[in-house]
Amino acid sequence: MFEYTMEEVGNIVVMQGFSGLSLFSVLLLMALGLAIIFGQMGVINMAHGEFMAVGAYTTVMMSKLAVAYDIVNSYFVFAIIAAFILAFWIGYGVEFLLIRHLYKRPLDTLLATWGLSLVMQQIFRSAFGAKEVSAELPEWLLGSFQPTEGIDIPINGVFVMALALVVTVGVYLYMFRSRAGLRVRATVQNRVMAGAVGINTKQVDRLTFALGCGIAGVAGAAFTTIASTGPTTGSLYIVDSFMVVVFGGAASLMGTIASAFGIAQAQSILQFFMTSSMGKVATLMTIVVILMLKPEGLFASKVRK
Amino acid sequence: MKALSEKLLGSKDSAIGLAVLALLLFVVFPSALDLFRLNLLGKYVTYAFVAVSLVLLWGNGGILSLGQGIFFGLGGYCMAMFLKLEASDPESTKIQSTPGIPDFMDWNQLTALPWFWEPFKSLPLTLILVLLVPVLLAYIIGAAMFKRRVGGVYFSIITQAIALILSILIVGQQGYTGGVNGITDLKTMLGWDIRTDSAKYILYYVNAGLLIVCILLSRYVMSSKFGMLLLAMRDKEERVRFSGYDVAGFKIFIFCFAAMLSAVGGAMFTLQVGFMSPSFVGIVPSIEMVIFAAVGGRMSLIGAVYGTLLVNYGKTVFSETYPELWLFLMGGLFIAVVMFFPDGLAGVYDKYAKKFNISGLICKLFKKPAAHAHDVAEEQA
Numbered sequence: 001m002f003e004y005t006m007e008e009v010g011n012i013v014v015m016q017g018f019s020g021l022s023l024f025s026v027l028l029l030m031a032l033g034l035a036i037i038f039g040q041m042g043v044i045n046m047a048h049g050e051f052m053a054v055g056a057y058t059t060v061m062m063s064k065l066a067v068a069y070d071i072v073n074s075y076f077v078f079a080i081i082a083a084f085i086l087a088f089w090i091g092y093g094v095e096f097l098l099i100r101h102l103y104k105r106p107l108d109t110l111l112a113t114w115g116l117s118l119v120m121q122q123i124f125r126s127a128f129g130a131k132e133v134s135a136e137l138p139e140w141l142l143g144s145f146q147p148t149e150g151i152d153i154p155i156n157g158v159f160v161m162a163l164a165l166v167v168t169v170g171v172y173l174y175m176f177r178s179r180a181g182l183r184v185r186a187t188v189q190n191r192v193m194a195g196a197v198g199i200n201t202k203q204v205d206r207l208t209f210a211l212g213c214g215i216a217g218v219a220g221a222a223f224t225t226i227a228s229t230g231p232t233t234g235s236l237y238i239v240d241s242f243m244v245v246v247f248g249g250a251a252s253l254m255g256t257i258a259s260a261f262g263i264a265q266a267q268s269i270l271q272f273f274m275t276s277s278m279g280k281v282a283t284l285m286t287i288v289v290i291l292m293l294k295p296e297g298l299f300a301s302k303v304r305k
Numbered sequence: 306m307k308a309l310s311e312k313l314l315g316s317k318d319s320a321i322g323l324a325v326l327a328l329l330l331f332v333v334f335p336s337a338l339d340l341f342r343l344n345l346l347g348k349y350v351t352y353a354f355v356a357v358s359l360v361l362l363w364g365n366g367g368i369l370s371l372g373q374g375i376f377f378g379l380g381g382y383c384m385a386m387f388l389k390l391e392a393s394d395p396e397s398t399k400i401q402s403t404p405g406i407p408d409f410m411d412w413n414q415l416t417a418l419p420w421f422w423e424p425f426k427s428l429p430l431t432l433i434l435v436l437l438v439p440v441l442l443a444y445i446i447g448a449a450m451f452k453r454r455v456g457g458v459y460f461s462i463i464t465q466a467i468a469l470i471l472s473i474l475i476v477g478q479q480g481y482t483g484g485v486n487g488i489t490d491l492k493t494m495l496g497w498d499i500r501t502d503s504a505k506y507i508l509y510y511v512n513a514g515l516l517i518v519c520i521l522l523s524r525y526v527m528s529s530k531f532g533m534l535l536l537a538m539r540d541k542e543e544r545v546r547f548s549g550y551d552v553a554g555f556k557i558f559i560f561c562f563a564a565m566l567s568a569v570g571g572a573m574f575t576l577q578v579g580f581m582s583p584s585f586v587g588i589v590p591s592i593e594m595v596i597f598a599a600v601g602g603r604m605s606l607i608g609a610v611y612g613t614l615l616v617n618y619g620k621t622v623f624s625e626t627y628p629e630l631w632l633f634l635m636g637g638l639f640i641a642v643v644m645f646f647p648d649g650l651a652g653v654y655d656k657y658a659k660k661f662n663i664s665g666l667i668c669k670l671f672k673k674p675a676a677h678a679h680d681v682a683e684e685q686a
Contacts (some may be wrong), residue, residue, distance in 0.1 A: 042458075044462070104382060106458050107367075107369045107457070110458060111599065115638065117631075119640075122629065126629060213389055242465075277473050277477030284466055292449035
């Protein structure tokens with residue numbers, strides 16, 4: 001750390017901090033979906049990373065189409081929407097076929113969704129090959145801008161962050177400002193009573209799960225702008241995303257945002273100064289130790305259990 | 306004396322089940338399989354230690370650890386460190402720039418043996434550490450989590466994160482641990498060559514014998530009052546707590562005990578296979594070991610052994626011939642076992658035996674589950 005001048009250290013922190021922001025955005029998008037599913041429904045979805053991969057592969061396929069029809073500069077918005085819709089409906093189906101039978105057995109859900117993730121990974125491998133593929137990015141996403149000498153900020157990072165912001169606001173509005181969100185929260189708080197006042201709780205479960213998966217799909221679309229996609233891409237992020245949700249305190253939107261930010265920044269800055277594996281170890285270790293001391297997470301909702 | 310034998314062997318049915326397993330392991334397999342296949346089977350049997358530990362921890366205790374690979378790996382690494390030190394005596398490593406230290410340390414420009422390798426120069430100390438290191442780690446994790454009443458899925462996720470941390474750490478610290486290749490080229494144990502045919506046979510029998518001992522020990526734990534409390538904690542934790550029992554203490558104990566069983570399996574793995582690598586520590590092996598127990602029957606100690614052998618046999622057969630199909634099958638297995646056979650093979654066997662009422666004629670191979678596994682979840686919900 002000592003061979004750098006102060007100014008260089010400053011620049012490195014800004015740039016690593018910024019690359020941490022891209023990681024933050026992807027983690028946040030992943031964790032939002034998970035937080036909805038886990039925080040609201042208590043379901044562990046180990047296949048969440050594969051739903052992200054669904055979104056990423058959808059974007060890659062769309063980009064191939066876009067290249068064929070020469071609309072590379074405008075396809076991306078549609079790709080995001082397609083990624084959401086596809087992941088949403090797959091999630092809807094998975095809930096119908098698998099998850100709804102296991103609500104009373106959370107540990108078993110964990111195993112079943114792990115099985116699902118293996119199957120999905122193999123489907124990706126059979127369909128798209130074992131090699132990583134990447135999307136053809138529109139020109140306006142490439143390049144970077146330099147606010148000052150020595151600092152280089154990539155545009156795709158800014159875009160991913162903006163996308164994460166939009167989705168977060170969307171989730172907030174949906175959960176806390178809409179009738180549908182009210183139904184979700186009512187079901188979480190008291191399932192029997194919610195049913196008694198006429199809420200179709202099973203339908204709420206299914207939509208919530210599907211929505212979480214859909215957001216993972218958007219995370220996948222965002223992911224294609226910063227890295228290439230392979231069959232096991234999703235599984236690389238699943239532990240991190242779970243850590244974000246647990247660390248932030250399940251069922252707390254602010255907590256999820258704060259912990260995604262903290263984890264991504266710590267990882268990104270530490271990885272520059274230590275080796276990349278030690279940075280990751282240090283980050284995860286810190287979280288585990290903090291969770292052992294404070295198991296309810298950073299922003300626990302103050303509910304007696 | 307009779308009471309003890311009953312505690313160790315359980316009911317008549319399960320005693321016969323254990324005898325059948327011992328017969329298979331000691332007589333049928335060694336005479337039917339060639340040495341290569343037997344060695345492979347021995348490798349699977351080491352996984353069965355973990356499956357047995359999960360029956361105690363998960364089936365009976367309702368604690369799903371997704372980090373049993375940690376303890377399996379630590380046990381294995383401890384043993385591998387001893388064997389590696391013996392294999393790297395100054396004579397056989399004289400071409401290195403620092404003779405007398407393991408080859409991978411030399412490649413990574415280490416010039417002296419790190420302090421934590423020192424105890425592994427002696428075999429008795431190593432054998433103690435094989436058990437002590439995993440138990441100590443399990444104690445720390447268990448004490449931190451159970452005393453704060455962290456349970457259920459939180460516990461699973463955190464143990465999974467620890468498994469990830471440990472595997473990244475081992476891969477990242479190449480100079481100290483051998484990195485992604487692990488610790489390889491293990492040759493002798495106190496001058497006894499573990500690679501010869503006769504050594505392989507002996508190690509296979511030691512391994513099988515240890516598994517039987519572990520099953521007996523586990524059954525002893527399960528049939529004691531503690532075993533009853535464990536079941537009670539799984540089903541109604543609050544009631545046990547309000548009855549004045551120290552729930553956290555019991556949970557820590559069973560977690561440490563399970564860690565110890567897994568570590569024995571890991572140490573035997575190293576001895577039989579001749580290396581240890583981080584690919585047996587991380588998330589994937591840890592969760593695969595859960596499926597071994599689930600397939601065999603999460604409530605049945607002996608069922609878990611059959612589950613392990615069966616799944617691994619399937620894995621070997623399929624991944625040799627149709628590697629693509631294997632992941633589908635494995636994934637399908639996870640889903641099918643959870644959805645349709647929560648009691649695993651043991652449950653299916655029980656049903657079958659009851660239906661045809663052959664339990665009187667042929668002994669039951671598997672111990673009857675003490676309670677239905679669905680109840681686990683209700684408690685956790």
